[in-house]
Amino acid sequence: MESKQYVSHINKDAVTASNFLLLPVHDNDHWTLMVAYLKHSTWYFFDSLPNPMHRDVLPQVINHLHEETQGSFHTDIRSWKVQEAEGIPTQTNGYDCGMFICKYMETVIQPNSVKWELLLDLQAEMPKFRAELAFMLLCSTLKR
Template sequence: MDQYLDNNHIEAFDILLAEKNTLRPGNYHPFIFVSSLHWHVPQQGSALYKYESKRYVSHISKESVRASNFMLLLVANKSHWTLLVEDLKSKAWIFFDSLPNPIHRAVLPNVINHLYTETYVNYFEGDIRNWPLSITTKIPTQTNGFDCWMFVCKYMEVIILPRAVNWKEQLHW
């Protein structure tokens, strides 16, 4: 209670979603998960930059992108976590924030540009930096200062469901 979840929890949740999809194919859309650690890389120019940055996108390939419907990217802005979804079929970005604030989305162009430069350009159809970005509204939001990880997990799970999402039904988590 009143405690933050950490990267290990969200990584475990991703593994659980992937395992559930393996055990029961068709329960979820195929997806690629990009670890939140990817966005905690050292500044460009430091000795660790290339290693740390490439390490968290090494599982992304042209084949994995073509086989997936979504890429789920965890984004941290200071201590608040949000979810940036790359809809690979619609060629669009969708942003989910459990504490809606323009400051939280201010880092998104940098995140998208970083993903673009750290993966091979031909993995994606077109320039992902130019894909439209929508900010999702009328979604469940947190009422405290520590549940953002739980909301990110629930957003991930609901987004990859094979049926259309009716967020109105999801408003009271």
């Protein structure tokens, strides 16, 4: 876990000022997403290819985050409840998990911008979302 450069920005002030923390997790060639809802002391786990084995990494990630961010959280994040995100679109192939995680993060960041009921077949929209992401990355690179 080479995450020190990412968790170094997590401190008591950042946690106090935030509502949630996004943790994309890559394990065994699969991306999942953990979201810490700080005010509710709850973890939500998003998995586009639901499999109980994908949850196995959660305690390890939470323990690692706890160790690397000592004193940043108001409570012990290892004791927080973990809930599966329900009613989310899932993938039907073996390679779009990263794109699904990007879309899940978008819904957490902008909860009113994406209507899951309109995107239940998110898989069919993946070519469009890939193109949108590529365009956005290209535009942000050109601005530099």
